[in-house]
Amino acid sequence: MSLTHALLGLLAVRPSSGYELTRSFEGDLGRYAWQAGHTSIYPELTKLAERGLVEVAHEGARGSRTYAITTEGRAELREWLMAPPRGGRVRNxxxxxxxxxxxxxxxxxxxxxxxxxxxxxxxxxxxxxxxxxxxxxxxxxxxxxxxxxxxxxxxxxxxxxxxxxxxxxxxxxxxxxxxx
Amino acid sequence: MSLTHALLGLLAVRPSSGYELTRSFEGDLGRYAWQAGHTSIYPELTKLAERGLVEVAHEGARGSRTYAITTEGRAELREWLMAPPRGGRVRNxxxxxxxxxxxxxxxxxxxxxxxxxxxxxxxxxxxxxxxxxxxxxxxxxxxxxxxxxxxxxxxxxxxxxxxxxxxxxxxxxxxxxxxx
DNA sequence: TGTTGCATGTAATTCGTTACATGATTCG
DNA sequence: CGAATCATGTAACGAATTACATGCAACA
Missing domain, CATH: 1.10.287 (Helix Hairpins)
Structure with a gap:
């Protein structure tokens, strides 16, 4: 599932909350590359945190959690990006x-x-x-x-x-x- | 769902069996535009036939059914193609x-x-x-x-x-x- | 006669979307 | 104080993939 790596990529650039990530997918990223709604993003962040690829860096107002990528997360992202692109499912x-x-x-x-x-x-x-x-x-x-x-x-x-x-x-x- | 229209499009070019349609998606169509496996195609053909957009034109050896597009199917395909492309979900x-x-x-x-x-x-x-x-x-x-x-x-x-x-x-x- | 290709199907699971739902804060 | 925005979640449904399963026909 590429949502995993899309999130890792966004968090590699800067730590963000689920809400901010959701908005990222509404811009150019979602326009040309990959779409996701908040209902997939929040559970996925929880899963990523469980796997140790991201962590909660900060808890802010209104129950917001800012996630940051971990060293393991960066390694996972790098591996995925550098590996030869396997026959990705095109659906355009x-x-x-x-x-x-x-x-x-x-x-x-x-x-x-x-x-x-x-x-x-x-x-x-x-x-x-x-x-x-x-x-x-x-x-x-x-x-x-x-x-x-x-x-x-x-x-x-x-x-x-x-x-x-x-x-x-x-x-x-x-x-x-x-x-x- | 675009699988519907992909099938109508393929059948508009020539009548085909589910098996032949499956192979079509393994070629350029699946490479650049849309993928589908036989497990989605067969049920979808049944649905299309129920809606009267395609019909079984011929039953051949080994239980094969050749489907052909109907006039209504052609109208549906045309309408979909000529309509302004609604914000399609990109996932590449x-x-x-x-x-x-x-x-x-x-x-x-x-x-x-x-x-x-x-x-x-x-x-x-x-x-x-x-x-x-x-x-x-x-x-x-x-x-x-x-x-x-x-x-x-x-x-x-x-x-x-x-x-x-x-x-x-x-x-x-x-x-x-x-x-x- | 055994392997490959033709031809279709079901079942379980995963994934994603839609709809529903809640509550805090800011701004006018 | 009411509306918009921030911020997160759950539940139901639908679509798609994977794995499983079957059988006929051609060919070597």
């Missing part, structure tokens, strides 16, 4: 949609592809605008996280954008050919 | 790994990023080689599926490749700066 609805486009009739497919091309072009532009502002943030700081995410997102959107344009061109050519 | 272990790299110490991060750059470069090359051979397959044929997949994969690997190179350069610069 967006990508599924793209694959299924060839099951549509060509006219519908064109409409859809044009929508995708427009949408991804816009998003890539938005991210590029953000990037300019955060140019000098060091990589290894807590903000380095968002930096990696933004760059990744830009390239991701660009990739889908160029793919959609390629598919549109190819489809239009085929429609032309079949019309004559 | 590969991407998660990339995000968590900033939690590693810089030396480990460099090793990992170099591995990723190498790996994605290779894969993109492999896919490009395949593409040359299947250049004239029409889009709307059953093979169009794989075509879309291959093109998507190439752009995907290229994107990650370029991202990894960017991250390596940035990290090396930072290590230089901190060394002096």
């Amino acid at each position: 609805e967006q990508v599924l949609r793209m694959f299924l486009i060839s099951a549509l009739d060509p006219k519908d497919a064109l409409v859809l592809l044009r929508g995708i091309a427009g949408h991804t072009g816009e998003r890539a532009g938005e991210l590029r605008a953000i990037r300019v502002e955060t140019d000098d943030v060091p990589f290894t700081s807590p903000e380095g996280f968002g930096l990696l995410a933004a760059e990744y997102g830009i390239r991701q959107y660009d990739a889908v954008h160029s793919w959609a344009l390629w598919a549109i061109e190819r489809l239009e050519k085929e429609l032309d050919r079949s019309r004559t | 272990e590969q991407v998660l790994r990339m995000f968590l790299i900033s939690a590693l110490d810089p030396k480990d991060a460099l090793v990992l990023l170099r591995g990723i750059a190498g790996h994605t470069g290779e894969r993109a090359g492999e896919l490009r080689a395949i593409r040359v051979e299947t250049d004239d397959v029409p889009f709307t044929s059953p093979e169009g599926f794989g075509l879309l997949a291959a093109e998507y994969g190439i752009r995907q690997y290229d994107a990650v490749h370029s991202w990894a190179l960017w991250a390596i350069e940035r990290l090396e610069k930072e290590l230089d700066r901190s060394r002096t």
Whole structure:
């Protein structure tokens, strides 16, 4: 289960409460990589604490517990990250949609592809605008996280954008050919 | 649940048995978009048949049932595909790994990023080689599926490749700066 | 005739989500 | 003092995986 390692990763950057971790998953992390609600996070933190990978560093107001990663936790995270990625289960609805486009009739497919091309072009532009502002943030700081995410997102959107344009061109050519 | 629509999409391209559908998920579809084992597929086909979205078109040897999509099934698939993609839950272990790299110490991060750059470069090359051979397959044929997949994969690997190179350069610069 | 591949299924367990539920603090 | 936010939890349900299980057919 990758939630384990997502939490270890977040706690490796800085100690956090379950509540703060929950909000982390609502940002770029959840947008591009992994989602989790508080109902999975709190029990998982308890399990991690039992395994000695994290510990309660501080108890604050309103019953909040700030967790910190332990040395063993860091070792576990490192091992997982450095190991060759085993066949992870991919489950991406967006990508599924793209694959299924060839099951549509060509006219519908064109409409859809044009929508995708427009949408991804816009998003890539938005991210590029953000990037300019955060140019000098060091990589290894807590903000380095968002930096990696933004760059990744830009390239991701660009990739889908160029793919959609390629598919549109190819489809239009085929429609032309079949019309004559 | 997207398994529903993945099955409808596959059956829209050609009628298939549960066994054949299972194997479809082991190919490019499962690699990039959506995975499913036969233990989810068979019950789901039964449900789809009850809802009238698919029907048993043919019963063959060894108890095999070939399912075909119905008109209602096609309508359902089309509606789902053409509707604006609602906030789909992303859950990509590969991407998660990339995000968590900033939690590693810089030396480990460099090793990992170099591995990723190498790996994605290779894969993109492999896919490009395949593409040359299947250049004239029409889009709307059953093979169009794989075509879309291959093109998507190439752009995907290229994107990650370029991202990894960017991250390596940035990290090396930072290590230089901190060394002096 | 024994192994591989085709073809389908059930049962137990795990995982995650949704809905429900509570209480403290801050801010206007 | 009422609303929003912080902060955590439980219970029920649904979906998906793993393990278990069966049987036919082709082929060497």
